[in-house]
Amino acid sequence: MSLLSLQGVESGYGPMQILWGIDLDVAAGETVLLLGANSAGKTTLLRTIIGLLPCWRGGIRFDGERIDTLAPDQRIRRGIAFMSELGVFPTLSIDENIALGGYFLRDAEVRRRRERLFELFPDLAAKRRDAAGSLSGGQRKMLGIAKVLVSEPRLLLMDEPSSGLAPVFVKQVIEVLKTSIGSGTSLLIAEQNVAFLALADRGYLIDHGKVRLSGTRTELESSDAVREAYFGL
Amino acid sequence: MELLEYAIIGGILYGIFFSLVGIGLNLIFGVMRIINLAHGQFIVLGGYAAFLVSQHFGLNPLWGIALSVVGAIVVGWPLYAAVVPRLQRSGDPEMLSFILFFGIGQMLEALTVLGFGADQRSLPGDALGSGNLGLLGQEFPDSWWVAAAVSLAAIAGLYVYFSHTKLGYATRAIMANRDEALATGIDVRRVSAIAFVAGLALAGIAGVFVPYLLGSVSPDLGDGLTTTSFAIVIIGSLGNPLGTVIGGLVFGLGTMLMQTYYSSWSNVVPYALLLVIVLIRPSGLLGKAVRLA
Amino acid sequence: AGAPAVIKIGTLYASSGAFAVASQGQYEGLQFWANAVNKDGGLFVKAYGKKIPVKIVAYDDQSSTSTATSLYNQLITQDKVDVLVADFGSVLTSVAVPLAAEHHMLLIDPTGSGANFFTKKTDYLADVSIPSSQVWPVPLGKFLLAQKIKRVAILYDANDFDASQATTLKDVLAKGGVTPVYYHGVPTSESNYTILLHTMAASHPEAVIELGYPPNDIAFLRSLSQSGLHFDMTFTIFPGQLLTLLTKNVGAKALAYTYTYPTPPLVKYDKVTYGMNTAEFVQAYNAATHKEPNFLNAAGYNTGIVMQDMLGTAPKFTQLDFHQALMDMSGKTTTLLGPFEINANGAQLGQPFPVAQLVPEGDGSKVVVVYPQDKATGKPVYPAPHS
Amino acid sequence: MRDATFMRWARPGAIVLALLAGAFALLPHVYGNQSLLFTLMTFIVLAQGLNLLYGFTGYLPFGYVGFFGCGAYATSLLVLHTHLPVLACVAGGGLAAVSMALVLGPLLRLSGAYFSIASLAASQILYFVVSNTNLADITGGPYGLKIEQVYAPNASYFSMLAVLLLATALAAYFRASRFGMALRAMKQDALSASMAGIDIVRARLITWLVSAAIAGLAGGVYAWNLSVFYPDAVFTLQISVFAIVFSLFGGVGTVVGPIVGAAVLYTLYSAIGISTPQYFQLVYGLLIVLLVLFLPGGILSLFSRRGIRVF
Amino acid sequence: MSSEPLLRLEGVYKRFGGHAVLNDVSFAVGPGEIVGLVGPNGSGKTTTINVISGVHRADAGAVVFDGRPVHKLPTFRLARLGINRTFQVPKVFRDMTVRENIEVAAHFGRAHDADVGAILADIDLAAQADQLAGSLTVNQQKLLDLGRALATGPKLLLVDEIGAGLNPAELGGIATLLQKLAARGIALIVVEHLLDFLNRITARVIVLGAGRMLFEGPLDAASRDPEVVAAFIGG
Numbered sequence A: 001m002s003l004l005s006l007q008g009v010e011s012g013y014g015p016m017q018i019l020w021g022i023d024l025d026v027a028a029g030e031t032v033l034l035l036g037a038n039s040a041g042k043t044t045l046l047r048t049i050i051g052l053l054p055c056w057r058g059g060i061r062f063d064g065e066r067i068d069t070l071a072p073d074q075r076i077r078r079g080i081a082f083m084s085e086l087g088v089f090p091t092l093s094i095d096e097n098i099a100l101g102g103y104f105l106r107d108a109e110v111r112r113r114r115e116r117l118f119e120l121f122p123d124l125a126a127k128r129r130d131a132a133g134s135l136s137g138g139q140r141k142m143l144g145i146a147k148v149l150v151s152e153p154r155l156l157l158m159d160e161p162s163s164g165l166a167p168v169f170v171k172q173v174i175e176v177l178k179t180s181i182g183s184g185t186s187l188l189i190a191e192q193n194v195a196f197l198a199l200a201d202r203g204y205l206i207d208h209g210k211v212r213l214s215g216t217r218t219e220l221e222s223s224d225a226v227r228e229a230y231f232g233l
Numbered sequence B: 001m002e003l004l005e006y007a008i009i010g011g012i013l014y015g016i017f018f019s020l021v022g023i024g025l026n027l028i029f030g031v032m033r034i035i036n037l038a039h040g041q042f043i044v045l046g047g048y049a050a051f052l053v054s055q056h057f058g059l060n061p062l063w064g065i066a067l068s069v070v071g072a073i074v075v076g077w078p079l080y081a082a083v084v085p086r087l088q089r090s091g092d093p094e095m096l097s098f099i100l101f102f103g104i105g106q107m108l109e110a111l112t113v114l115g116f117g118a119d120q121r122s123l124p125g126d127a128l129g130s131g132n133l134g135l136l137g138q139e140f141p142d143s144w145w146v147a148a149a150v151s152l153a154a155i156a157g158l159y160v161y162f163s164h165t166k167l168g169y170a171t172r173a174i175m176a177n178r179d180e181a182l183a184t185g186i187d188v189r190r191v192s193a194i195a196f197v198a199g200l201a202l203a204g205i206a207g208v209f210v211p212y213l214l215g216s217v218s219p220d221l222g223d224g225l226t227t228t229s230f231a232i233v234i235i236g237s238l239g240n241p242l243g244t245v246i247g248g249l250v251f252g253l254g255t256m257l258m259q260t261y262y263s264s265w266s267n268v269v270p271y272a273l274l275l276v277i278v279l280i281r282p283s284g285l286l287g288k289a290v291r292l293a
Numbered sequence C: 001a002g003a004p005a006v007i008k009i010g011t012l013y014a015s016s017g018a019f020a021v022a023s024q025g026q027y028e029g030l031q032f033w034a035n036a037v038n039k040d041g042g043l044f045v046k047a048y049g050k051k052i053p054v055k056i057v058a059y060d061d062q063s064s065t066s067t068a069t070s071l072y073n074q075l076i077t078q079d080k081v082d083v084l085v086a087d088f089g090s091v092l093t094s095v096a097v098p099l100a101a102e103h104h105m106l107l108i109d110p111t112g113s114g115a116n117f118f119t120k121k122t123d124y125l126a127d128v129s130i131p132s133s134q135v136w137p138v139p140l141g142k143f144l145l146a147q148k149i150k151r152v153a154i155l156y157d158a159n160d161f162d163a164s165q166a167t168t169l170k171d172v173l174a175k176g177g178v179t180p181v182y183y184h185g186v187p188t189s190e191s192n193y194t195i196l197l198h199t200m201a202a203s204h205p206e207a208v209i210e211l212g213y214p215p216n217d218i219a220f221l222r223s224l225s226q227s228g229l230h231f232d233m234t235f236t237i238f239p240g241q242l243l244t245l246l247t248k249n250v251g252a253k254a255l256a257y258t259y260t261y262p263t264p265p266l267v268k269y270d271k272v273t274y275g276m277n278t279a280e281f282v283q284a285y286n287a288a289t290h291k292e293p294n295f296l297n298a299a300g301y302n303t304g305i306v307m308q309d310m311l312g313t314a315p316k317f318t319q320l321d322f323h324q325a326l327m328d329m330s331g332k333t334t335t336l337l338g339p340f341e342i343n344a345n346g347a348q349l350g351q352p353f354p355v356a357q358l359v360p361e362g363d364g365s366k367v368v369v370v371y372p373q374d375k376a377t378g379k380p381v382y383p384a385p386h387s
Numbered sequence D: 001m002r003d004a005t006f007m008r009w010a011r012p013g014a015i016v017l018a019l020l021a022g023a024f025a026l027l028p029h030v031y032g033n034q035s036l037l038f039t040l041m042t043f044i045v046l047a048q049g050l051n052l053l054y055g056f057t058g059y060l061p062f063g064y065v066g067f068f069g070c071g072a073y074a075t076s077l078l079v080l081h082t083h084l085p086v087l088a089c090v091a092g093g094g095l096a097a098v099s100m101a102l103v104l105g106p107l108l109r110l111s112g113a114y115f116s117i118a119s120l121a122a123s124q125i126l127y128f129v130v131s132n133t134n135l136a137d138i139t140g141g142p143y144g145l146k147i148e149q150v151y152a153p154n155a156s157y158f159s160m161l162a163v164l165l166l167a168t169a170l171a172a173y174f175r176a177s178r179f180g181m182a183l184r185a186m187k188q189d190a191l192s193a194s195m196a197g198i199d200i201v202r203a204r205l206i207t208w209l210v211s212a213a214i215a216g217l218a219g220g221v222y223a224w225n226l227s228v229f230y231p232d233a234v235f236t237l238q239i240s241v242f243a244i245v246f247s248l249f250g251g252v253g254t255v256v257g258p259i260v261g262a263a264v265l266y267t268l269y270s271a272i273g274i275s276t277p278q279y280f281q282l283v284y285g286l287l288i289v290l291l292v293l294f295l296p297g298g299i300l301s302l303f304s305r306r307g308i309r310v311f
Numbered sequence E: 001m002s003s004e005p006l007l008r009l010e011g012v013y014k015r016f017g018g019h020a021v022l023n024d025v026s027f028a029v030g031p032g033e034i035v036g037l038v039g040p041n042g043s044g045k046t047t048t049i050n051v052i053s054g055v056h057r058a059d060a061g062a063v064v065f066d067g068r069p070v071h072k073l074p075t076f077r078l079a080r081l082g083i084n085r086t087f088q089v090p091k092v093f094r095d096m097t098v099r100e101n102i103e104v105a106a107h108f109g110r111a112h113d114a115d116v117g118a119i120l121a122d123i124d125l126a127a128q129a130d131q132l133a134g135s136l137t138v139n140q141q142k143l144l145d146l147g148r149a150l151a152t153g154p155k156l157l158l159v160d161e162i163g164a165g166l167n168p169a170e171l172g173g174i175a176t177l178l179q180k181l182a183a184r185g186i187a188l189i190v191v192e193h194l195l196d197f198l199n200r201i202t203a204r205v206i207v208l209g210a211g212r213m214l215f216e217g218p219l220d221a222a223s224r225d226p227e228v229v230a231a232f233i234g235g
């Protein structure tokens, strides 16, 4: 059974519709990639799943339960986490940012996991008491990743986790994600970096707010549509 | 020399009290970006709460604190629900709140006049202790010490809340980035409502001591208190409770020293200090510069 | 011309702000008078040779001078009132003075006594219910000199009224060779006297005179009673006018042995030439409103009485005739506030206030007039005992 | 290109000016309380002057009244101590406000609430200095000033109308010109605007001075009209608050917004104040609350919501 | 290469708080040249751009542009002189349309010959010209930043991670565009983590590590340099 399942989801901003009937599934333990050109609607889709944007029509189920009318915090309580493209809390320290990622956990547990994450991101550890607002673009990204990982969610939604990261850190992030996958977390990632393809079980190609194509990694890699839209070949 | 010591100790006590006066404003602005122009009127209501418990129920005016807290919940929660979500859905909540709370302030002032009359009300002078407590040989009315102690306790409470509780982190997270707070799973509405009510409750608690520190309470004190609160909060930096304490101390000491030596200029001091401080440190004494690019 | 159906009396009051209590008192006194007159079929207007009812047109200026300006304008230009009565006190009266002159209206000024209103001859201003501050503090100054008090501390609020009180007092003292050891003005909004009291104490005064409005006096007296300081003599203005308000707010204990200007009804005038005497007024007011009248009620009523006399004698219904009528009454009239005496500048030179001490009695305090000699009902307790 | 945008706004600008001039020239014949009309104009001017700064740059000066008071005092002192004609004294009032704004220029380094409160502090300082007893010989201190010798309700009425037209014309210029576009860009992102080649310090300073000048002129004419006033009558924060509330209520960043906002709210204010004085504040406060809740974008949002672009 | 470089950094230092972010950075760029600026996150790339474009002032050292020191000039003067940039976190005028965003810069950047239509076409936002900038995606906003910069007629363009978050197809488009700009004689400093992308547009890179210059030279040599590999590329 799928952990996350979307049927005919439509959504947008104000009067402007962006998503036009998206069907999508993520099974437990699975890693799914969202591909698609600039402004195809990937971010919009993730924001709708977590509840930052209202779902106009269609349904979203998590673990069998309808969640599309729940407030974001209710969805997150059920085990979903979302990493946004740019967001951190600039006036809070790095420590506090990560602590908030584990908002629903016990403090001791948060502290334990935080120390583990600091081993992965020594840059963050060195600046742990500084305000997140002073970080460089890539450092913020790392913080964003650490912040969602700390909650060890059942389903992790990530919006472009690697953009702006130096190659050395992209490799590290992939390693970390592999570990999470190993411990049973499902992933839905909007990502453009080819390196992430290796991580995925399946993928969806989004185009103008619709699913243009879906399939396993190998199917996608050999699809002409993907080769054209994605690699420009 | 004796006058100097007296002014310094008095300034500290007075300043600590004024930290409490300002802190509710800071909380509400920080969390909701709402300019509570009715802050002073809420403080005045606290003063009347103390008046009510002491004149009508014969209790110690300190029970006004409890009444203020209850009042803040009873009034603040529905007010929050009626007003804040609507504001936040609008284009520019910060500015809209300015007009809205101006209106609320007008109403509160009118209601206090209708309810309690326009005249000054004061409280039994000895209800908070009739003596004079001394420090370094300088004596101040007991009520000043009680006010300072309660203020310190309230501010310490707020500090602990901010820096050591989940809810406090969440509150600051909302201050920092509302969207990201939503995305992190914080129940923004609940946390904001709590902050709103807490802000009003703190204003009310400060109000309980107004009849002692300012001689009496009357409906028209509101605007002046709002202005002073703004100055104090800005001196110390928005969103920072410790800053507000420093702001209060700057205000209290400045006023008292000036009153001792150049009494006719004493009201200029807090504002002159504010100007100097923000020109040197554009986001207040404890403010941090933000990265632009 | 045909007689109007009603005489329109235009005035303002403050329902909120610094002057609310006093202003409302004055307004209620005026209303009390109007009700009484109307019950009697109106007031006699000489110009029309008959009784005409009065109607008060009143707006709320909220103690703000700018609001007051446009409301006085409203009264003059829109409501076209027949008689213009100022709101309480110098501050709210001041903006009406030039307006009235400009529109050639006689401004009946009940309680605005600031000395600088009365610096030149005018037909459009008359202070009717309170002595001008040029003469008012004279008894206090003489009392201090008579007591041989050399070290006087004067703290006044910087407004027309209190400042001219302070100036006059200082001048009287100077003539007796006394220079104040402390003489400072503070903003009228001052509410914190703790430090000021200590600074004054540092000048070792034998008498401390605080000249303010009610909120100032309350804050001052409370601070004094909480400060642990004690002065041999303390003087404030408003216990003598609003004794109930002050007692309620500062407590009888804090008022014990302090001095003030006692005003009617605390002092009484028996023989009057017009209207009720002080005791009758107290009784009638009590009967009508079930409240003890204070000075401002009396002043409001007195304003009505003076207008009644004025309209009853003015031969023509014009502002200049009204003014002339008042001038004619001057020196020949005594009301519940005492002898009515007005000069060409509009200043009230009669209705003097003595100096009294509040001596504890039971739960409250007794007013003992201590100066001038011919009015005295007792001797001052000086220095004031520690309570 | 410049001409195209300019012409697009020249017509509505002229219409608004003509309507204002016509309305306020005729109103005294219809409604006799000229002082109320005068005050109404004063508040429209202040709302518009504040709009010039806040509506176009996002700097909200709580202490806007400081310039008003500065203009009032400078004008009166010139009347008292020089033999200049009144209008020259009023111009002097405007100039004084501009000089004050120049001195306070460094405040523009601040942003958001810090700027708002710092400007408030500056206006309070001005107020306390002007009303200080020790300066009574120069400023009249707390006892205010009297310039009855030049009292002229009609002349001052029409002078205020002139200031009103000036303020409105300036707003129309801001709305229509490239300069206005630069201001809008700065308001949204100052750093990007300076990367676009805009001298943000200069543009902001100009706007600040212009806005101060309007308040200063208004203060001068106001003092002239009152001819007797206390420091608190021209420095009360109520004036700032009214200017802000009125212009926000109408809709900032537009030309007609502040005019409509001030006209509606001030008329309500005086109507309620005169007819139901007892509950005046309550009714007024309630009205404002309801209007904000149900018309959050200001009155003009009624139009812009329907896609009509408001001038 | 021309004899006189367009831009020269001479021993630039910058600290924030106690932290030295740029430590003796010196390099030069000639007209029409594309230089890659790479380095691990937090190594000071954006700060370098901030210093050149006048957002921050260097604590020590000099920035020389067109033969004159410019490190004390305010940003808008630099923009008018011909230095412009994009932002890593895009900063558009959100409540103005895409077209207006560019028009403002065209007018105030003193490049009166700027062709707004051509710029819109270059950055591929012609279809969105009348949309509010705030409704663009982050990546589109970065392009709009570039358009705003182009409208001022720059001689030197600092591009901060414009490719992050783009897929290979889109990166190809950007690469072509940047090369086109260089061909017009605009000098470019391109901050980018994607080495393949850089490889397509330039041979010369500068590698920063913790605020110091680790390497300057051809990209393929950089990717063999052990220090660079350890700090930036990873094993």
Ligand SMILES: Nc1ncnc2c1ncn2[C@@H]1O[C@H](COP(=O)(O)OP(=O)(O)OP(=O)(O)O)[C@@H](O)[C@H]1O
Pocket (backbone or CB within 6 Å): A013, A016, A018, A036, A037, A038, A039, A040, A041, A042, A043, A044, A045, E134, E135, E136, E137, E138, E139, E140, E165
């Ligand atoms: N806040 C907003 N208001 C209005 N429209 C928006 C908003 N945010 C995004 N859009 C529009 O929604 C569409 C889809 O945007 P979305 O951010 O989902 O794209 P994306 O697939 O994530 O693109 P990218 O790869 O650039 O991140 C775009 O056309 C964009 O202009």
Ligand SMILES: Nc1ncnc2c1ncn2[C@@H]1O[C@H](COP(=O)(O)OP(=O)(O)OP(=O)(O)O)[C@@H](O)[C@H]1O
Pocket (backbone or CB within 6 Å): A134, A135, A136, A137, A138, A139, A164, B290, B291, B292, E016, E017, E021, E039, E040, E041, E042, E043, E044, E045, E046, E047, E048, E088
């Ligand atoms: N305004 C500032 N205040 C405090 N620290 C800052 C500031 N700007 C930059 N820093 C610090 O300087 C260092 C370099 O930042 P910079 O943004 O230049 O890095 P970068 O090389 O651009 O990194 P990235 O690839 O992640 O964008 C970082 O450690 C950052 O935290």
Ligand SMILES: CC(C)C[C@H](N)C(=O)O
Pocket (backbone or CB within 6 Å): C022, C088, C089, C090, C091, C111, C112, C113, C114, C130, C161
């Ligand atoms: C009742 C009085 C004390 C008022 C005072 N005469 C004044 O001018 O304000």
Ligand SMILES: [Mg+2]
Pocket (backbone or CB within 6 Å): A042, A043, A044, A085, A159, E137, E138
């Ligand atoms: Mg996206």
Ligand SMILES: [Mg+2]
Pocket (backbone or CB within 6 Å): A136, A137, A138, E045, E046, E047, E088, E160
């Ligand atoms: Mg960077």
